[in-house]
Every structure is written in C-alpha cells, then in structure tokens.
Amino acid sequence: MPDGDGTRVTLSCGRCCRGAAMRRSAQGRAGPRHPGAGRHVRTEFDPAPREMAARHERGPPPASPLHRIARLAAHGLDLPAALVFLVEGQALRLAATYGTSLARLPRGSAILDAACRDDGGLVLPDAGADPRFAADPLVAGPPHIRFFAARRLTLPDSEPVGAVCVFSPLPHLSFARRGRLFLADLAEAASGELEHRRTTLRQTRIAADLAYWNRLSEEIAGAAGFDEAVDRALAHCAERTGASLCFLAGYHPTYRLIEYVTAHVSPDSALRGFDMTRWPGGHAVDDVSFGAGLAEDRIVDSGPLADIDDIPHHVHLRALFRAGIRRQLAYPFDLADRRFGLVLDFETPLIPEETGRLVQDFLARLAPLLMGRLREDALERANRTLRTIHATTEAFAGLATAEALHAALCRLAVETGGYDTCWIGLAGDEPGRPIHIAASAGNGVAYVERLRLSWSDTPMGRGPAGTAIREAGFPAGATSRSIRASSPGAPGRTKPASGPAWRCRSACRRPRRRRCSRSIPPTRWPSARRNRPCWSS
Structure with a gap:
C-alpha cells in the first residue's frame, strides 16, 4: 500500500506465502515486522498517494x-x-x-x-x-x-x-x-x-402549473368586478414572466386607434411610481410602438433597446426607456369580438427563450376565464337592472313632485343599480341654453354641483349631455371622461388625465317644454364598469 513518501512496499513472507502491507513513516521508522519479513521485497512508484x-x-x-x-x-x-x-x-x-x-x-x-x-x-x-x-x-x-x-x-x-x-x-x-x-x-x-x-421534474411542473391556474381562476372568480379580474390577471402575468410592467391595450379598427386600458407595475421594479396618468385615451396606430402589430394581429418584439435614438417617434416607449425598460413584447388576442394587446416591458434586454411560450399559454388559458367572468357580470348586470326597475316602480308610486322623483331616481341608480354617480340635467330655454342640475347622488355630487353645461349647438354644448338633449336620443359617438380628467371650468371640453375615454349613452325625455338628460352605464368593456363615474358633459 502507499507509503508517505510515495513508495509502495510489499513484503512477502516465505513461510505463509501471503503478502502483508505495512506503513512506514517518512523518517524511516518501521512498524511491526512480520517474522518472515525482508526475504522477497519489491517496490513500485505510486504517483498519487496523498490524493488517495x-x-x-x-x-x-x-x-x-x-x-x-x-x-x-x-x-x-x-x-x-x-x-x-x-x-x-x-x-x-x-x-x-x-x-x-x-x-x-x-x-x-x-x-x-x-x-x-x-x-x-x-x-x-x-x-x-x-x-x-x-x-x-x-x-x-x-x-x-x-x-x-x-x-x-x-x-x-x-x-x-x-x-x-x-x-x-x-x-x-x-x-x-x-x-x-x-x-x-x-x-x-x-x-x-x-x-x-426528468419524469419527476415534469410531473412537478405539471402540478405547479395546475396549482397556479387554479389559484388564478379562484382570484378571477373572487374579484369584485371584471376590471379587478383583469388587474389580478395582469399581476399574475408579470409575476410569471418576470416583466416589470404589464398592461392591456385595446384596438379600435374603425378609427385605427390604440387605447391604453389598465396596467400593473411590479412592486420591486425600478418603474415603481412611474407616471402613466397621461397615457389613457386614443392614440394613432403609428404613434404607438406596438400599434401596427396589434392592428395586423401579429406579435411585436422590440428587441434589445440599447439607445434612445433607436426609438425615434414613439413617445411612450421613449419614456419607458428613460425609466429603465430595455425590451418590449406585445401579444394580440381577441376577447368578446374585440382585439386587445397584452404588452410586457422588461428591464433587461435578454429574456428567457421560453417567455413567448409562457405568454401564449397564459393568454390561451386566460381568455376563457375572462369570458366566463364577462358572462357572470352580464347576468349580474341584468339582475341589477331588474332590481332597479322594480325598486323604481315602487318608489315612484308614492311621489307627488318632480323634485322628489328626480332625487329618488338618482338615489336608486346608485344604491340599487350600483353606479358610482348619477345626475339629472334639465334643459333651460335661457340665452346660451344651459343645462340645470335637478338632482344628483353618489360619490361625485360635489363635482356635479360645479358643472356648467349647455345644450346649444356650439362647441360648449356638443358634449354627451348637450347632444342627447338636442337629438332627443342616445348619441352614438359621445364620450365621457373620468372625474379627475374633467375640468369644471371648461364644460364640454374635457380631456383625459387619469383614465381612458369611456363610451357613454344618455337618455333624454321632454316633460312639457323642458328637457332632461340622465347618465347610463359606460361600456368600456363588453360589460359595464362599476365604481366609475359616467359624466355627461
């Protein structure tokens, strides 16, 4: 066996003809000797004794x-x-x-x-x-x-x-x-x-995926509304793909406009606190980095963004680049006869190869979940409408004045109908054709009291409320804005500041020689959006 200095020593005993190994120290001290030791000695060099x-x-x-x-x-x-x-x-x-x-x-x-x-x-x-x-x-x-x-x-x-x-x-x-x-x-x-x-790892991944989708399904089902369900879905998508920013955009083919709908910013990213309040509203397809791809129903990959000069006229992408974004992916998908885009922004230019597969798999599973939630919201909206009609019929039976009727109508629209704010405007015949606020209810009462509206055929009177009174119907192209977006000093000329444009329908009637206008739920999504004010201005 190996010695300390690298020499293997084997001693053969002549009596028993059996080899016995013993270790000697480097100083020459010998261990116990066999009675027959020293007769047949051979040595060989072992190059790796210390390693062994x-x-x-x-x-x-x-x-x-x-x-x-x-x-x-x-x-x-x-x-x-x-x-x-x-x-x-x-x-x-x-x-x-x-x-x-x-x-x-x-x-x-x-x-x-x-x-x-x-x-x-x-x-x-x-x-x-x-x-x-x-x-x-x-x-x-x-x-x-x-x-x-x-x-x-x-x-x-x-x-x-x-x-x-x-x-x-x-x-x-x-x-x-x-x-x-x-x-x-x-x-x-x-x-x-x-x-x-490999089989165990595959089964573990399958089990983890099932648990993930079950958790997402439960959260979407437990959301208070469709918009909250979308927000939760975006949060899960950002977590699953590692994106710093994940937002949803809609495409309007008639006007070739891109509308920013909602977004989720990862809480641990450099984009935390990034200001996107001026983004909502309609933007021309050519002004949005992923606009052409969304219009043509194709995936858009910006590739690694190394210099801001590589983004010549896309204002929003340039702002994201300054905030730290180095790559953007956009995936189109259809939901309820409308086309949307799921856009992901990353702080690193290099992303895993499986990211595209994860996003497409996410969308394939997410669309049915959101459609199911849309159907549930539609059913809830129908039931809420029936409850409102029933409550209105009972309340109106005991009212004797127009003022009481107006107040009861606004109150029931908020309490039973689930709207954030409701107000009724009456058309006046004075010079300038003003709209007088007859009653209001909900969270936006203070804002409504400051409104100065008109139904004249002038720029001041071409808002949803004025158009509804003039045309005695529902203006198809009228829009209303968020309460924070509207400016009380400029009625009929509101501009978006913190929310996208909302489609609004207004009902009107003509009691005697006066006209009124009433807000009806907005239809940003195929389902009504709750807890959002609908402003006819």
Whole structure:
C-alpha cells in the first residue's frame, strides 16, 4: 500500500506465502515486522498517494444515486477513481465523483467528448500514449489520467446526456469483457436515474402549473368586478414572466386607434411610481410602438433597446426607456369580438427563450376565464337592472313632485343599480341654453354641483349631455371622461388625465317644454364598469 513518501512496499513472507502491507513513516521508522519479513521485497512508484489518502480523510461520499454509481464503478472495477458527468448545452457538469478531487470539468476536453460519442464504450489503456488525448487537460494535468474507460448515458428520446467514467493514473494494458459489461450496466442504471429525475421534474411542473391556474381562476372568480379580474390577471402575468410592467391595450379598427386600458407595475421594479396618468385615451396606430402589430394581429418584439435614438417617434416607449425598460413584447388576442394587446416591458434586454411560450399559454388559458367572468357580470348586470326597475316602480308610486322623483331616481341608480354617480340635467330655454342640475347622488355630487353645461349647438354644448338633449336620443359617438380628467371650468371640453375615454349613452325625455338628460352605464368593456363615474358633459 502507499507509503508517505510515495513508495509502495510489499513484503512477502516465505513461510505463509501471503503478502502483508505495512506503513512506514517518512523518517524511516518501521512498524511491526512480520517474522518472515525482508526475504522477497519489491517496490513500485505510486504517483498519487496523498490524493488517495485525502480521499479517505474526506469521509464517505454523498449518498445520491449518481454518487453511489460512481463508487460502485470504482470498487467493482478495482480502480482508484470514477466520475459521472452530464452534458448541459455546450458545457459539461460534474454530477458525481469518487476518489478524485476534481471540482469542475475543463472546457474542450477531447477525452470526455469521445466518451459521449462512442456508442460501444471507450477504453484507453494509456491515454498519455494516444496522440488524440495526450494534450487533453485531464491527461496532461490533474488528475493525470492514463487508463480511462467510459460508457455514455442516453435517454429514450434525446441525444447522449453524459457518461460514467473510471480512470487511473497508471496505465492498464487490458480491460476484461466482464468489466465492460459491468460498466455498461452501471451506465444503464445511471440513465434510468436521470429519466426518473426528468419524469419527476415534469410531473412537478405539471402540478405547479395546475396549482397556479387554479389559484388564478379562484382570484378571477373572487374579484369584485371584471376590471379587478383583469388587474389580478395582469399581476399574475408579470409575476410569471418576470416583466416589470404589464398592461392591456385595446384596438379600435374603425378609427385605427390604440387605447391604453389598465396596467400593473411590479412592486420591486425600478418603474415603481412611474407616471402613466397621461397615457389613457386614443392614440394613432403609428404613434404607438406596438400599434401596427396589434392592428395586423401579429406579435411585436422590440428587441434589445440599447439607445434612445433607436426609438425615434414613439413617445411612450421613449419614456419607458428613460425609466429603465430595455425590451418590449406585445401579444394580440381577441376577447368578446374585440382585439386587445397584452404588452410586457422588461428591464433587461435578454429574456428567457421560453417567455413567448409562457405568454401564449397564459393568454390561451386566460381568455376563457375572462369570458366566463364577462358572462357572470352580464347576468349580474341584468339582475341589477331588474332590481332597479322594480325598486323604481315602487318608489315612484308614492311621489307627488318632480323634485322628489328626480332625487329618488338618482338615489336608486346608485344604491340599487350600483353606479358610482348619477345626475339629472334639465334643459333651460335661457340665452346660451344651459343645462340645470335637478338632482344628483353618489360619490361625485360635489363635482356635479360645479358643472356648467349647455345644450346649444356650439362647441360648449356638443358634449354627451348637450347632444342627447338636442337629438332627443342616445348619441352614438359621445364620450365621457373620468372625474379627475374633467375640468369644471371648461364644460364640454374635457380631456383625459387619469383614465381612458369611456363610451357613454344618455337618455333624454321632454316633460312639457323642458328637457332632461340622465347618465347610463359606460361600456368600456363588453360589460359595464362599476365604481366609475359616467359624466355627461
């Protein structure tokens, strides 16, 4: 066995003809001598005694299956070292070792590459004497491989994924067929272990996906309204894809406009607090970075954004670039006969290759969930309308004045109908044709009291309320804005500041010689949006 100075000493006893090994120290002290010691002595040089001694000092190897296979390979073939490596793309990963201090594998190792390519197993009696491998870093440097044998690992539906290898710092001129079969069996066992790991990982991913979609379905079903369901869906999409900003945009083919609908900013991104209050409203297709792709129903990838000069006229994308965005993806999808775009912005120009698949899978599963929520909201809206009609009929029966009727109508629209704010305007015949606020209810009463409206055929009177009174019907193209967007000093000329344009329908009637206007639910989505004011101005 190896001595401290690298000399292997074997003492043969003439009496029993049985070898006995003993260790001597480097200072020349001898251990206990066998009675027949010293008769037949032969010595040979061992180039790696300290490495083998250190292996025993490290204790037993890890008990993973691949480590056990490496240990079995070394013990079963009576060789000092073994390893198992795996192919990961263009690199090799050391999966298990025994009897060697290798921590990682060098790049471009010809001997390991040959181990993966040889179908019948690779056996090298003396790798140092083979010109193909003499310069290999594993042969020329530590662990100084001379004898080397390997059997590659394969999976049923893939290329070779690695190999089981045994080696020694000493050459071996022969390797029995029995040893080859033993190494092949170990390689087959290692391949089975890898296949088991792959199957387990696949099942784990499937279970995680099912849990994820069940959680998303429950959150969408438990949302207070359709818009809250969309907000929760965007939050999940940003979490799943790693996007810093995830927002929804709608496309209006008649006017070729892009409308920003709603957005979710990741709380741990640099965009936290980013101001998007001026984005809502209609924007020309050519003014939006993903507008043409959304209009043509195709995916848009901005690619890595390295310089702001690469974004010449897209104002919003330039603002996002200044805030730290370096890549943008847009995916069109259809929902309730309308086309929308799911837009994701990333702070890194390089994103995983599977991001596109994740987004498309997300949209494929999300659309049915949102459609189901739309149907639920439509049913709830119909039931709410019936309740409002019933309550109105009962309330109106006991009212004697127009003022009481107006007040009751606004109150029931808010309390039973679920609207945020309702007001009734009466058309006056004074100069300028003003609209007088007869009654109001809801959260926006203070705002309504400051309104100065007109129904004259002038720019001041061409808002939804004035148009409804003049045309004695529902203005098809009228729009109303958010309460924060409207300016009390400029009735009929509101501008968006914190919310997109909303389509509004107004009802009117003509009691005697006066006219009135009443707000009806907005239809931003195919379903009515609750908790949003509808302003006829």
